[in-house]
Amino acid sequence: MDIVCHPTPLSGALPAISSKSIAHRLLILAAVSSCTTDVHCSTTSADIEATAGCLRALGARVTRTQVGYRVVPVPEATRRPARPVRVDCGESGSTLRFLVPVICALGGPVEVVGHGRLADRPLEPLLSELRAHGATISEEGSFPLKVSGPISSGRFRLPGDVSSQFVSGLLLAAPLLRGPVEVAVTEPVESLPYVNLTTSALATFGVDVSVRHEEEGGEGLTVFSLAPTGVRPASPGLCEVEGDWSNAAFWLAAGALSDGGVAVTGLDLSSAQGDRSILAALSCFGARVARRGGAARVTKDRPRATTLDVSDFPDLVPPLAAVAALCPGTTRLTHAGRLRLKESDRLETVSAALRALGADARAVGDDLVIVGRESLLGGEVDAANDHRIAMMAAIAATRATGDVTIRGAECVSKSYPAFFEDYELLGGSVTRKGDEHAL
Ligand SMILES: O=C(O)C1=C[C@@H](OP(=O)(O)O)[C@@H](O)[C@H](O)C1
C-alpha cells in the first residue's frame, strides 16, 4: 500500500513502543529457561511475532497476554524431535541469527525458513563455526536451511565487522551447552552495544558473561566467556521489555526538524541500547535536547551539518540521514558499510530515497555524504520493503514543500505497525492509498 504524507512539522509527545531487540532476547531466553516467564511487552511487531512463532514451533508455549507474552519453556523431552520441525523467521535477521545457534544447542533437526531479503543476508561465518562444533547445516543462501545439532562447547571465533547478531546468537545458545564457552571476536567489534544488550538479557536470567581482551597473531580479540552451570537459565518469573530507542529515534529526529519539538516518553535514559546515542547525535546536528524522568524531548535550534561514526548504531542512519538532508552543510555518516546487509542495501536505499525527495545524498565507499538544504521538494519514494526507509521518508516529508508518496509503506509493520497512526497523533497528515486495512 502507498501512503501520501502531506508536509507538516510534527510536534507533541508519544510513548515509546517496546524494544524489538530486547523482546527477541527475553523471549528466547524465557523459552529455554527453567520455568514460566511473563515477558511484559506492551506492543508487538512482525519481527517480534516471528520470534514468538519460531519458539512455539520449537515446543515452547508462547501466548499473548494483555501486557505481553507468557512463555512456558521448550520441554527437555522435545530436545530431539523425531521429524524436522519448521520455523519461519519472517524477514527478521535477529530471529534467524539468534535461533540457528540455539537450535544447534537444542539438537534439532529443524528446517528454518525466511522471507524477503533474509536468504541473502549473511550467515557465514556463523555457520562454519557451528559446523566446526558438530552441527550439520545446509548451504546458506536459500531456504529451507536444514539445521541439526548438537554442538559442543569450546571456543568460537567470529569477525567483528559482519554482524553482531552472530555473537549474540552464540551467547544465547551458550548456557545450553555442557562445557565452558568462549566467543572470541576480532576487534573492532561493531554494534558492540547490541552484544551488551544480550549479556544484560542473560544476566536477567542469571547467566554471567565475562569479557576480556586478548592479542592473537597481532590481532586484537574481545572474548566473551560463560562458565557451564549444568542447568537451564533461571527464569526471573517476570521481566520487562523497555522502550525502543531505535524507533523513538524517528520521532526525536522529527523533533530536531520542528520548532514545536517532539518528546518520547517511556524510555530508559541510561539504557544499554546503543541507539540512545540518538540524543547525542541530534545535539551534534545543533538540536536542543532535554532529558527528564523517562522522557527525551528534541527541538529544532541551530541546525548544522556534522560528521558521525555510525558503526555502533547502524539503525540510526535512516533518521539521522533525514535530519542531515535538512541541516546546512555537508554531513558524513562514516563506517556505514554494514548497512548494505540490512532489509535493503540501506547505503543505496537511504541515499536514493532522499534524492527522490530533492536532497543531495550519496554513498561514498562506506560513508553516506549528505549536503543539507532548507527544505525538500517532495516526490515518490520506494520503501524497498525496508521499514526504516519508509519511516525515514515520512520524517523527511515533514519538511518538504510538496507531498511525499511512500510506495510499499506497509513494510513499517516489521518493527512498528502503528507508525502512521502515531505520526498522525503528532500532527502528521497522511492519505492511505490501496489496501485501506493494511495499516
Ligand atoms: O542484535 C540486534 O538486536 C541488532 C543488531 C544490529 O545488527 P548488526 O549487528 O548486524 O549490525 C541491528 O542493525 C539490528 O537491527 C538489531
Ligand SMILES: C=C(OP(=O)(O)O)C(=O)O
Ligand atoms: C536490521 C534490522 O533488523 P533485523 O536484522 O533483525 O532484520 C532492523 O530492524 O533494522
